[in-house]
Amino acid sequence: MHDAAFAEAAVQSPAYILKRPLRPYSVGHELFLQGRRNALVGGDLAAIRPFHIWEAVLICEHSWREIRHLGMDPLIGLKFRIWGWRARKESLEVAIADFINYRRAGSSFPPTDPPDSSGREAGSPVMARLIQFLIAYLGKTEEQAHDYPFGLANWHFATWLETQGTLKILNEAELDFEKFCREQEEQRIAKAKEAPCRP
Numbered sequence: 001m002h003d004a005a006f007a008e009a010a011v012q013s014p015a016y017i018l019k020r021p022l023r024p025y026s027v028g029h030e031l032f033l034q035g036r037r038n039a040l041v042g043g044d045l046a047a048i049r050p051f052h053i054w055e056a057v058l059i060c061e062h063s064w065r066e067i068r069h070l071g072m073d074p075l076i077g078l079k080f081r082i083w084g085w086r087a088r089k090e091s092l093e094v095a096i097a098d099f100i101n102y103r104r105a106g107s108s109f110p111p112t113d114p115p116d117s118s119g120r121e122a123g124s125p126v127m128a129r130l131i132q133f134l135i136a137y138l139g140k141t142e143e144q145a146h147d148y149p150f151g152l153a154n155w156h157f158a159t160w161l162e163t164q165g166t167l168k169i170l171n172e173a174e175l176d177f178e179k180f181c182r183e184q185e186e187q188r189i190a191k192a193k194e195a196p197c198r199p
Contacts, residue, residue: 002169005108008149015102018054018087018095020061025106027066027153028146029132031127040099052082053096060102064146108151108159111170133157 005060015022023029033040038049040056059067070076130153133182134145137160145153161167 002172006152006155007106008105009149011199012106012149012151015060015098017098017102018090019083020057020087022057022060022102023063023064024149025060026064026105026147027130027150027152028067028126029060030107030150031146032064033057034127040096040103048096050092053099054077054080055078056099057095060099064143106149106151107154109154112158113168113170130154133144138157147194151186 030041036055036059038056039045039049039052058070062070073079115176131142131145133156134140134148134153135142138148138156140144140148158167158169162169
């Protein structure tokens, strides 16, 4: 079960949105979109505006180094207008849905359950810890860490945290038990709703 999910995180399918080929969704893409407060990473679909999808595609077609130099390109305005003209017939609703699927596929994380512990919860940002892990334990440079596939980084980081005893990745039996408990609770709620009201 987890083997297939890990393989999908390692080999993300290519994406082509608004006439542009996107790179595999990376740590830097997630970080940059979070920093820009892009609604496509915020989870609030009602807050998404056309600008957000154009910005997200522009970011995700570039590497970390390229993203940081976009603002210094004197032709960026002209390039953006040409791109807009070429993609003028594309559906923004379809592009948004495609981007959400692209990001979801590139952001996978194993199902986890924190172990029983009275230890202090980390106060540092998760993204900062993830980047430090890629640098310290996988030997990446800072730039390579930002260009590393986000979902794959999540799986490596979670696996490492499990070996340190600070996280528990749920195995298949535990996931089956959680599913069974959810189904039992849903059945209990359904029966309660069907039961006749007593005066």
